[in-house]
Amino acid sequence: MSIKIGIMGYGNLGRGIECAIKQNADLELVAVFSRRDPKTVKILTEGVGVYHVDEVLNFKDKIDVLVLCGGSATDLPAQTPEYAKYFNVVDSFDTHAKIPEHFENVNKTAKENGHVAVISSGWDPGMFSLNRLYAGAVLPNGTSYTFWGKGVSQGHSDAIRRIDGVKDARQYTIPIDSALEAVRSGSDPELSTREKHERECFVVVENGADKQRIENEIKTMPNYFADYNTTVHFISQEELDRDHKGIPHGGFVIHSGKTGWNQENTHIIEYSLKLDSNPEFTSSVIAAVARAAHKMHKDGLTGCKTMFDIAPSYLSPLTPEDLRAKLL
């Protein structure tokens, strides 16, 4: 019996979930829900219907896990607690500062209605969080460092696009090699924001726009760029479309810690991701988490969970026996 999945929202993430389901023989796509007119939404999987969000409750008994692919700013804070009343759900809520509040809201309705709701799935929050937890638990006398990139930041790209005279833009966050090396040396360095990452921007401007002003506005933009060394390249729309179409990302969680009676030994734990497609990798994590949500629910668990609460074996399609024989 395959696990029946519904997808709520069909953008990059929703399409990524659809692709991930295709790769997992035990997962089955049952329906896609959209706020758009379903007739205008074309999905990849043959024979699977697209429905308006208003119809989702008709699928209450046909879906094992509903994957919520909305945004963290306004969609998920409302959707996840609401749909946890009717379904096991998974989201990728990634506003780190608001996770505790989101957890409490979701936990209440999930518990009251006997569902499992996993929030903040993906790679950060998600796989990176797990690696921070494992490393810190194993080497408590140590420090974890997280670096992001090289990869596209949608938020920073959008911020550039809002500048007057800018037609299009793509921003890459890049970890600085010397900082990575300092951390890997075990020297436990203090690193400023500027020392950890740099930012590279590819910008298309409108005819006659003042490039000097635009470059200055980017480099001095508070929060987004002012605290970083930033490089700005002006290119044509053709170049942007040709060379910067992908959504690569990745990063590093590096933990250095000491052991021994007198802290005489140093250990370095490093986890890294190099991703061709940020949304497809995030979706792949979510697909495994959806499997876990279903298995946890079958085991009688309820309430809001994060990846911290999921025993790893729940994520795998293999039986516990196979896992021990093949992967341990």
Next chain:
Amino acid sequence: MSIKIGIMGYGNLGRGIECAIKQNADLELVAVFSRRDPKTVKILTEGVGVYHVDEVLNFKDKIDVLVLCGGSATDLPAQTPEYAKYFNVVDSFDTHAKIPEHFENVNKTAKENGHVAVISSGWDPGMFSLNRLYAGAVLPNGTSYTFWGKGVSQGHSDAIRRIDGVKDARQYTIPIDSALEAVRSGSDPELSTREKHERECFVVVENGADKQRIENEIKTMPNYFADYNTTVHFISQEELDRDHKGIPHGGFVIHSGKTGWNQENTHIIEYSLKLDSNPEFTSSVIAAVARAAHKMHKDGLTGCKTMFDIAPSYLSPLTPEDLRAKLL
């Protein structure tokens, strides 16, 4: 209330557990048990007693978790099922092929007596196993590669020491850079044993021993060396003691996988360890697992577990609320 730990066996691993307990404020060392005459065993922690193994049942109500530091060949197959009758236990059983059998034996007595028994804790099996599981669950259309080293293999060092004319030896397992790079490229290479690792041996011989014969015996030794490119260096005992005293180790779990409707995107997940002291890092993992065993037991769980069955939050001393606020 701290978690009360007993250590069974006081070699490199037992001493490592003792050091790890010192770093964890919520763990407390209660007693060390040895097969040797307790008067001859000197431990590091002031005020903690050393007892003969025959006395361990007197501590049935004074110990929350008993950590078993014996060897996988003969100690643990007998000890873990036996002590799981009386205690929550943790071991680092690492004979991969015999894990399913060990699991069944331990599960029986642990379940019958209402205890939690975690087997095969450490880094391989252990942290490396977890990374193989997570990566395979997230990117099922992919391949996991495990590399070990650079590090000392005790088994291979012992094998050299058994050769006639050899006084002492130290063997390093070294992953081959070109193999690592091929895997990181995402090309999913087929790699032979010889292509993945090489072996470097530092050997001290007796006066007048035939070095040519010894080198030949090492390089042609079945299973241990014959399938690898092996380098042999003859050095003095002084050099061995001066330059090769440590027990460093480490390695890499690298998983490359494809996503996308037509598998058009490649992702690389890499987990690596660089360890000054193999037994101290293993011990540090075990200490975190001992905490988890106690917390799982308090939550009503029983039976044999591996790290696959431990929800990550159990390993950390932080509360679920703190974990979500600080690490997610």
